[in-house]
Amino acid sequence: MPVPIYNTITVIGLGLIGSSVIRAAQSQGLAKQITAYDRDQAVRDCAKRIGLGDRVTDTLEEAVADADLVLMAVPVGAMASVAEAIAPALKQGAVIADTGSTKTSVIRDVAPHLPDHCQFLPSHPIAGTEYSGPEAGFATLFKDRYWIIIPDGVDDEAVSAFCQFLEGMGAIVEAMSAEYHDRVLAITSHLPHLIAYTIVGTAFDFEQQIRNDVIRFSASGFRDFTRIAASDPVMWRDVFINNADAVLEMLGRFNEDLTYLQRAIRWKEADKLEDLFSRTRDIRAKIKDIGQLD
Amino acid sequence: MPVPIYNTITVIGLGLIGSSVIRAAQSQGLAKQITAYDRDQAVRDCAKRIGLGDRVTDTLEEAVADADLVLMAVPVGAMASVAEAIAPALKQGAVIADTGSTKTSVIRDVAPHLPDHCQFLPSHPIAGTEYSGPEAGFATLFKDRYWIIIPDGVDDEAVSAFCQFLEGMGAIVEAMSAEYHDRVLAITSHLPHLIAYTIVGTAFDFEQQIRNDVIRFSASGFRDFTRIAASDPVMWRDVFINNADAVLEMLGRFNEDLTYLQRAIRWKEADKLEDLFSRTRDIRAKIKDIGQLD
Numbered sequence: 149m150p151v152p153i154y155n156t157i158t159v160i161g162l163g164l165i166g167s168s169v170i171r172a173a174q175s176q177g178l179a180k181q182i183t184a185y186d187r188d189q190a191v192r193d194c195a196k197r198i199g200l201g202d203r204v205t206d207t208l209e210e211a212v213a214d215a216d217l218v219l220m221a222v223p224v225g226a227m228a229s230v231a232e233a234i235a236p237a238l239k240q241g242a243v244i245a246d247t248g249s250t251k252t253s254v255i256r257d258v259a260p261h262l263p264d265h266c267q268f269l270p271s272h273p274i275a276g277t278e279y280s281g282p283e284a285g286f287a288t289l290f291k292d293r294y295w296i297i298i299p300d301g302v303d304d305e306a307v308s309a310f311c312q313f314l315e316g317m318g319a320i321v322e323a324m325s326a327e328y329h330d331r332v333l334a335i336t337s338h339l340p341h342l343i344a345y346t347i348v349g350t351a352f353d354f355e356q357q358i359r360n361d362v363i364r365f366s367a368s369g370f371r372d373f374t375r376i377a378a379s380d381p382v383m384w385r386d387v388f389i390n391n392a393d394a395v396l397e398m399l400g401r402f403n404e405d406l407t408y409l410q411r412a413i414r415w416k417e418a419d420k421l422e423d424l425f426s427r428t429r430d431i432r433a434k435i436k437d438i439g440q441l442d
Numbered sequence: 443m444p445v446p447i448y449n450t451i452t453v454i455g456l457g458l459i460g461s462s463v464i465r466a467a468q469s470q471g472l473a474k475q476i477t478a479y480d481r482d483q484a485v486r487d488c489a490k491r492i493g494l495g496d497r498v499t500d501t502l503e504e505a506v507a508d509a510d511l512v513l514m515a516v517p518v519g520a521m522a523s524v525a526e527a528i529a530p531a532l533k534q535g536a537v538i539a540d541t542g543s544t545k546t547s548v549i550r551d552v553a554p555h556l557p558d559h560c561q562f563l564p565s566h567p568i569a570g571t572e573y574s575g576p577e578a579g580f581a582t583l584f585k586d587r588y589w590i591i592i593p594d595g596v597d598d599e600a601v602s603a604f605c606q607f608l609e610g611m612g613a614i615v616e617a618m619s620a621e622y623h624d625r626v627l628a629i630t631s632h633l634p635h636l637i638a639y640t641i642v643g644t645a646f647d648f649e650q651q652i653r654n655d656v657i658r659f660s661a662s663g664f665r666d667f668t669r670i671a672a673s674d675p676v677m678w679r680d681v682f683i684n685n686a687d688a689v690l691e692m693l694g695r696f697n698e699d700l701t702y703l704q705r706a707i708r709w710k711e712a713d714k715l716e717d718l719f720s721r722t723r724d725i726r727a728k729i730k731d732i733g734q735l736d
Contacts, residue, residue, distance in 0.1 A: 225712075249662075274662045278726065294659055322658075332655045335645055337662035342707075343637055344666070346700045348722040350692070351629055353699075361626045363728050364616075365588055368543075368568045368631035369670050371735065372638070374726040376663050381719035388707045388715055398644070399704055405647075406640045410693055413636075413682045418519075421682055425675035428642040432572065432668040435660050 153313045154179045158215035160208065160230055162186040162195050163380070164276060165247045166221030167285030170200050172317035175287040179313075185211035186282070194282050209237040217243050217313070220258075224248040225386035228257035235261050243306045245269045249333060249383070251298055251326035253390035267306050270298040272329065273319065274337075278378040291318030292439060298326045334394035338387055339402060341376050342395065345384070348377035447607045448473045452509035454502065454524055456480040456489050457674070458570060459541045460515030461579030464494050466611035469581040473607075479505035480576070488576050503531040511537050511607070514552075518542040519680035522551035529555045537600045539563045543627060543677070545592055545620035547684035561600050564592040564620065566627070567613065572672040585612030586733060592620045628688035632681055633696060635670050636689065639678070642671040 157179040159166045166184075173179050184201035185208060186192050195204045205211040212218050212234045220230050227246060238244070244266055248254040251270050262268050275293035277284065295314045299307045311321045324332075351362045351370065362370060388395055412420040435441050451473040453460045460480075467473050478495035479502060480486050489498045499505040506512050506528045514524050521540060532538070538560055542548040545564050556562050569587035571578065589608045593601045605615045618626075645656045645664065656664060682689055706714040729735050 274659045276662070293661055296659075332652060332659060333662065335648070335652070336656050336659045336664040339644075340641060340663035340667055342703060343641060343700070344663075345719055345722055346703055347634060347637060347696060348725055349718050350633075350696045350699045352721060352725065353695075354629070358626060358629070362630050363725065363732060364734065365568045365590075365626060365630045366729050367587055367734055368570070368627060369634035369638075370630040371729060372666050372670055373634055374722075374729060376666055377719075377722040378724075378726040379719075381716050381723065384719050385712050385716040389710050389712055392707050392710065395707060396704065399700075401647075402641060402644045403700075405644045406637070406693075406697075409636060409640055410690065413686050413689060416683050416686065418679050418683055422675050422679040424643050425639055425671075425673075425678050427646060428639055428668075428671040429675065430672075431642055431646065431657065432672040434657050435665060435668060438657065440658065440661050441665065 152177060152180045153309055153316060154216045156181045156183065156214045157217040157219065158183040158185065158211050159201070159219045159221060160185050160211065160234070161220060161222035162191050162200060162282040163221065163383075164280050164284045164289075165273060166219070167195070167200055167282040168287065168289040169219060169221065169247075169317070171285055171287040172290060173313075174201070176316045178316045179217075181214075183211050183215065191282055198283060200282060208233045212242070213237050214239065215242055217245065217310070220244070220246040220248075223380075223383045223386040224250050224254055224257075224390045225382075227254050228261065231258040231261040235263055238263060238266050240265045242266045243269055243302075243310060245271050245310060247271060247273055249337065249387045250391040251329045255298070255326055267302050269302045269306060269310055270326065271310070271314075272296045272333070276379070278375050280380045288318065290314070293319055294322050295319035296322050296324060296329055298329065299323050300325070330391050330394045331397075334391055334398045338391055338395045339398045341379060341384055342388065342399070343402070344373040344377040347373050446471055446474050447603055447610060448510045450475045450477065450508045451511040451513065452477040452479065452505050453495065453513045453515060454479050454505065454528070455514065455516035456485050456494060456576040457515060457677075458574050458578045458583075459567060460513070461489070461494055461576040462581065462583040463513060463515065463541075463611070465579055465581040466584060467607075468495070470610045472610045473511075475508075477505050477509065485576055492577060494576060502527045506536070507531050508533065509536055511539065511604070514538070514540040514542075517674075517677045517680040518544050518548055518551075518684045519676075521548050522555065525552040525555040529557055532557060532560050534559045536560045537563055537596075537604060539565050539604060541565060541567055543631065543681045544685040545623045549592070549620055561596050563596045563600060563604055565604070565608075566590045566623065570673070572669045574674045582612065584608070587613055588616050589613035590616050590618060590623055592623065593617050594619070624685050624688045628685055628692045632685055632689045633692045635673060635678055636682065636693070637696070638667040638671040641667050
């Protein structure tokens with residue numbers, strides 16, 4: 149077993165990500181004590197029942213009072229209020245991290261609330277499933293997956309400990325700026341989710357007969373979109389609101405490209421279609437080559 | 443073993459679908475003799491090497507001369523020329539079927555070429571993978587998957603035999619009109635492929651750094667689109683050209699819905715986003731309920 153990286157960690161928000169962090173930290177012995185908190189009583193009860201962490205507290209203040217690492221795993225729209233609530237209770241030298249899918253907005257929302265005797269280390273695990281809630285988590289969710297950190301202004305010792313913690317869960321740590329993160333994630337994650345939600349919604353708005361047949365014949369392509377369109381609605385609502393500029397920029401590019409193809413279909417320009425369809429083919433092979441295909 | 447449904451069947455086009463039909467028919471004993479043909483010499487050589495069918499012929503005429511069932515498993519843009527080429531060699535009472543992803547265009551292109559002593563039974567298996575070619579096929583590809591037939595004007599005996607053949611491969615047979623097929627497939631299959639090709643292309647056109655990171659961080663959503671964007675380029679070029687009207691109609695609806703969401707993001711209308719994202723969630727559960735999730 150690895151040496152514990154932290155004496156005490158606290159995870160706030162016991163959804164898919166938060167509960168997976170706790171399971172991974174428990175199974176790898178990465179902290180001497182793990183405290184869990186969720187604002188939802190039913191989630192706290194569930195966490196106790198399934199043994200998430202060493203203790204589940206009923207208040208945020210109690211949850212963070214002893215923590216060396218506080219990990220906020222809540223929707224990005226809730227980060228500001230969590231930061232504000234925990235600030236008075238944070239102990240000297242605590243590191244506060246988050247798992248939000250947008251980084252400039254979280255830094256804007258969280259940093260002003262935290263006391264000077266703590267450090268904020270924004271981060272984002274590139275891992276997930278279409279399932280939500282404390283029972284959806286599992287210890288290997290982060291194994292061989294990237295976990296992005298934004299270490300600007302955080303001291304080396306704190307960054308190093310956090311990296312060891314993430315690597316202890318099996319993650320590959322990658323540092324970058326918040327702005328670059330938000331731009332890359334807008335194209336790899338936010339736009340694909342928006343498109344998937346849209347097309348599933350478009351299908352949903354047909355009359356009953358077609359809607360049923362969309363489900364029956366989904367193996368023909370539609371099914372691939374339904375997985376990510378089943379993701380947590382509140383989490384994703386907050387992502388789009390909080391990374392609006394980058395998402396709108398990517399959406400602009402996507403719309404140009406789609407309009408180009410639409411015109412090629414209308415004018416039966418077969419060469420333009422075949423040219424694109426041939427180029428896109430090898431991207432999947434590259435994803436497989438670097439071990440990011442399940 | 444089931445009784446053979448046909449004495450002799452001929453499969454033209456030995457890609458994923460054609461080779462899977464042969465493997466399924468072989469493994470289930472659905473025909474006494476299976477003849478295979480592909481216009482590509484290298485594919486014919488491969489078919490011989492891996493034992494696809496009882497014989498592989500070098501000409502279309504020879505391939506179909508004895509066939510009770512001829513299955514055209516070629517891109518929809520190639521159906522007309524195949525039908526024209528085989529017409530003089532078809533035997534009395536032969537049934538000609540196809541596996542094309544568009545049906546009104548295939549009927550328009552094929553029916554005029556066939557002699558009166560044969561019957562044309564258009565069909566479309568709702569099954570596939572992102573792989574192509576004779577070695578990509580497998581005997582269970584159609585198991586528990588829908589196979590749509592357009593039986594208008596074909597006599598009951600011929601339809602019944604073909605249904606037994608399809609059911610022998612494990613498929614669930616569903617009859618409908620060509621127009622309805624093209625409309626439903628435009629939304630379940632053609633539009634999702636177009637969208638996936640577009641977004642993968644959009645990502646591909648970034649500068650090298652972002653393109654690499656799109657691949658590295660693809661687990662965040664993008665990856666789900668790369669599977670169908672790796673599908674056969676010629677097959678899909680032909681689909682869009684030959685189902686242009688229905689695809690453009692669905693694309694119009696999709697664009698309206700996407701513009702609505704784009705506007706909601708720009709104006710930070712969180713409720714509109716959450717409302718849609720909540721509605722789309724249960725479609726995947728329904729796909730699972732009817733057994734169409736792998």
